[in-house]
Amino acid sequence: MKRLVIYLMFTGILSAQTFTVEKVSGDVKYQNGSSENWLSLNSGSTIEDDAIISTGDNSSVVLGGSNVRFNLNESSAISVSSIKKMNTDELLLALAMEDMMNAPKEIKNSSSNTAVYGTKEGESNTLQIKTDDFGIKRLNGAVQLAKNGFQESAVVTAKETYRKYPDTKNLPSYRIYFANILNDKGLYEEALDEYVDIQKLKLTDEERAEVNEKTESIKMKLLSE
Amino acid sequence: MFAGVNILSQSSFGLNGYWGLSPSFNTPLYGYESNSSNYSHVRDWGLSFIYGAEFAQKTNSNIYSISLSKTLSEHNLSARFTPGYQKEFIFNTGEAIIVEDSTSQSLTANFNYKELFGLGYSYKFSEQFSTGVTFRFFTQDFAQEIVSPVFGDTLFLIRETQNEKINYWKGDLGINYIVNEYLNFSLASINLLNFGEKAENSDFAKFEIKKEINAMLGISVIPIDEAVINFIYETTNSYQVSLNGYLSDFGFGLTLFHDEYQSPTIAGMIPTISYKGEIFELFVSGVKYFSNRKKNFGVTEFIENGINNIVNNRYSFDKLLLTVSFNINTVKERAVKMIDVEIVKDIYPTFSENYIDYPFAYGTVVNLTDEYVTVKPMARIEGVNEENIQSPISYIAPHDTVRVPFYVIIPESYSSEKVELSYADFYLFTNSDQPDDQFQKAVLLNSINSWDGRVSNLRYFIKKDLDLSMNHAKAVLSDNKSVLDTLPIALENFYKAKILFNEYVSNLVYVSDPRATGEYVQFPNQTLELRGGDCDDLSVGYSSLLESVGIQTALVDYKGNGKVRHVNLLFNTRLSPNQAKLITNNDTKYFVRESIDGKDEIWLSIEATSLTDFETAWKLGAEKFNKEAISELGIAKGIVNIIDIY
Numbered sequence: 065m066k067r068l069v070i071y072l073m074f075t076g077i078l079s080a081q082t083f084t085v086e087k088v089s090g091d092v093k094y095q096n097g098s099s100e101n102w103l104s105l106n107s108g109s110t111i112e113d114d115a116i117i118s119t120g121d122n123s124s125v126v127l128g129g130s131n132v133r134f135n136l137n138e139s140s141a142i143s144v145s146s147i148k149k150m151n152t153d154e155l156l157l158a159l160a161m162e163d164m165m166n167a168p169k170e171i172k173n174s175s176s177n178t179a180v181y182g183t184k185e186g187e188s189n190t191l192q193i194k195t196d197d198f199g200i201k202r203l204n205g206a207v208q209l210a211k212n213g214f215q216e217s218a219v220v221t222a223k224e225t226y227r228k229y230p231d232t233k234n235l236p237s238y239r240i241y242f243a244n245i246l247n248d249k250g251l252y253e254e255a256l257d258e259y260v261d262i263q264k265l266k267l268t269d270e271e272r273a274e275v276n277e278k279t280e281s282i283k284m285k286l287l288s289e
Numbered sequence: 290m291f292a293g294v295n296i297l298s299q300s301s302f303g304l305n306g307y308w309g310l311s312p313s314f315n316t317p318l319y320g321y322e323s324n325s326s327n328y329s330h331v332r333d334w335g336l337s338f339i340y341g342a343e344f345a346q347k348t349n350s351n352i353y354s355i356s357l358s359k360t361l362s363e364h365n366l367s368a369r370f371t372p373g374y375q376k377e378f379i380f381n382t383g384e385a386i387i388v389e390d391s392t393s394q395s396l397t398a399n400f401n402y403k404e405l406f407g408l409g410y411s412y413k414f415s416e417q418f419s420t421g422v423t424f425r426f427f428t429q430d431f432a433q434e435i436v437s438p439v440f441g442d443t444l445f446l447i448r449e450t451q452n453e454k455i456n457y458w459k460g461d462l463g464i465n466y467i468v469n470e471y472l473n474f475s476l477a478s479i480n481l482l483n484f485g486e487k488a489e490n491s492d493f494a495k496f497e498i499k500k501e502i503n504a505m506l507g508i509s510v511i512p513i514d515e516a517v518i519n520f521i522y523e524t525t526n527s528y529q530v531s532l533n534g535y536l537s538d539f540g541f542g543l544t545l546f547h548d549e550y551q552s553p554t555i556a557g558m559i560p561t562i563s564y565k566g567e568i569f570e571l572f573v574s575g576v577k578y579f580s581n582r583k584k585n586f587g588v589t590e591f592i593e594n595g596i597n598n599i600v601n602n603r604y605s606f607d608k609l610l611l612t613v614s615f616n617i618n619t620v621k622e623r624a625v626k627m628i629d630v631e632i633v634k635d636i637y638p639t640f641s642e643n644y645i646d647y648p649f650a651y652g653t654v655v656n657l658t659d660e661y662v663t664v665k666p667m668a669r670i671e672g673v674n675e676e677n678i679q680s681p682i683s684y685i686a687p688h689d690t691v692r693v694p695f696y697v698i699i700p701e702s703y704s705s706e707k708v709e710l711s712y713a714d715f716y717l718f719t720n721s722d723q724p725d726d727q728f729q730k731a732v733l734l735n736s737i738n739s740w741d742g743r744v745s746n747l748r749y750f751i752k753k754d755l756d757l758s759m760n761h762a763k764a765v766l767s768d769n770k771s772v773l774d775t776l777p778i779a780l781e782n783f784y785k786a787k788i789l790f791n792e793y794v795s796n797l798v799y800v801s802d803p804r805a806t807g808e809y810v811q812f813p814n815q816t817l818e819l820r821g822g823d824c825d826d827l828s829v830g831y832s833s834l835l836e837s838v839g840i841q842t843a844l845v846d847y848k849g850n851g852k853v854r855h856v857n858l859l860f861n862t863r864l865s866p867n868q869a870k871l872i873t874n875n876d877t878k879y880f881v882r883e884s885i886d887g888k889d890e891i892w893l894s895i896e897a898t899s900l901t902d903f904e905t906a907w908k909l910g911a912e913k914f915n916k917e918a919i920s921e922l923g924i925a926k927g928i929v930n931i932i933d934i935y
Contacts, residue, residue, distance in 0.1 A: 098908040100874050114912065116877065143877065145920050157925035164924050166883040167843075168933050198876070227881040227889060228866050 083127040083144060085109050090123025113145040118201060134212050142205035150216035152249055158220040199229025203238045215245045236265050247278060256282045301505050301521050302601040304339055304610050305574045306544030306559035307529045309509030309519040310465060310473050314540060314563060316570045316614040319356040325477035326463025327409030327421035329365040331358045334617040341610035367409040374404035376599050380588045386436055386448055398433035400496055402599050420464040429455045431493040453493050457485025471511045479503035525549050538565045550597040553579055572612035582606050623725035624662045625717050628653040635733040637741055639749045641699035648694035652715055656685040665718040668695040670732055672711045673703060706736045740810040744846035744856055745932045750810050751833045757814045759837035765792045782840050783862045783872055787903040789834045794900040796820050827897040828856045835860050836934055846930040847917055857896045857910055864891040878911040
């Protein structure tokens, strides 16, 4: 918390911007704001920062903004608002926000459901929905954010995707990729948390070796501090 | 016969010396001479005896005074009987008669001055300031022998005695100001009020006690806890200086006094030793004059000098006195004292639960004893509580000063819609039914609709009268039973929230703060009755409806970052993230929050002031939350707060 307060002092304003669609190839759709509908994206149109863009197989889109040119490759999705530069302090704030969003850990009197309508008391609440690949698209979009130089925003996007699409949390390659970004940024404690969590997943020998090596390396660094 | 005798009544001289306001002993305060304001430390009953001996031609022992004191709250009454306060003079008149055996017999005059008793009253306005008055009764017995001719067959002379008794009262006022524990002042009159008889015999009139009005000023300085330096000055130019010391239960005092009517400059001293027990005090004091005391003197000298004090004058003799005082307390000695009370919260009646968790005031309390004291604090707010509300017990180390919290309970029945200034009584109890100390302070009592502007406190408005909200919600959901029955249970919260919102807003209008102030919040039933409200009222109303049917809600406080502040809400669909597709194709319209049992659940943001329909309110709420709370890191920066209602 102490660190968080210090970081608050250095936090700048995150700028939002409008992008121009410079080139569209294949199936590229977008959702405006809180719209439920997906619309086709055409070259030359402008797109607001509250939009989501999604590309299909073998499709891509190039967006141009002030001093930014962003290429979104196939099978990816991003929120336009995530195409932004963040500094490390802002990244830490965003990561801390994940916990701050949660419901309080101590509840005096939880609300009791005093009204039940119908006769569904015995019915299971685990209504299963067939998962689609939109979560993976989100992670692909995050990877491209990182490759386009928006590493901090990429990590925030990936973290949000893990929560909204829990199955994506079980994909070691993505988890390792974004944990490495944290490690490279020197955010060792945050990276270590990720690596420790990744170790619980089903990993290939190569992946496990990498994760173990990174974990030990960070532990040594933290001990020497 | 005689003329110009300077006889005055009493000055500040006391038989135990001068002890100022005597912070450690009660005994010296029984002397009205230096304590005309009747200042007293006695908690209940006090009784004092002074027995002494005067070393004249022969040693005379006498009861000098018996005093009684009673304290009732801030009032003190006292009375004293002073049989030893008298001085008798016998003079030859200068005339003689020859009796039959040719012997000569001188004629004599006998003057006896007495102070018989006194009464005192004082009132303590505060621990610092008190004032009082004393009245003392004097009597003067004059007798002189004269020779009167008797005319008959033969002229002869007879010796007879002329007598006259003259009574009078004198009254004096005094004030005391204790600046702090190291300094105090007293100011009193001398002979301010005099009323009574006057001598009819012109010979005696010349010997009446004079009553010149004067004043005296006393100062006590306590440089260290164990010592006091006192100084008292009379406008007659007499003064006394004393040093008192304390060691455990023992005390000593040495008073040097300058008497304008006696010589040398320091006319004498009064050494004293004292002991203080549980209920009594013992003083042994002596009066030692530095000049020779004359046992015989001429009337001419008496005429020239007179006397200025019945027990202390140039014809007084050295004395040894024993004083015993008793403090008979049916009222227990207080163990703690409340120096001040700080009200840290105005009273908002609707936040009643808040006052159970957090104190509304703190008292600064001193342990006056040498032992650990257990203090039971209590408070009562006029107009709110009929009985005292007990706060947690505090333990205070000897002579320590601590802040003691005071809590209050606001009864459910409190329903005043007026803002008013009331007062709170604070009490400290130790080990009896009587409070050791009490304090009163003004408290602002807000109305039941008053709000302090903290969004976290809106929860109290949501939870108030939840039954009314539940009845309303039940009725609405019953009307939509057929729809709800066909839904999977996972979607129940979502659709209940949707149905309740659409019904809720169908008859409402948004009013930008109807009371033109952010300090007034409507209860949910008031919003329904009035069919409108501002963002606080509408969010509170909708949250109350959801909570009443078991749907968790949280208020979102958009602090505005210098712009207009706003409130809307989140509610828990209880859907898991994998179930989000059941309600939306847009993953920016929901937010994942971990519940207390570690499950991730989907919450939706609703803009309650959007009085169109649920979909629009959800869309607006999501966009605002995404932008200000998430993208701009509002939550992390503290610009946006989520306040869960539980």
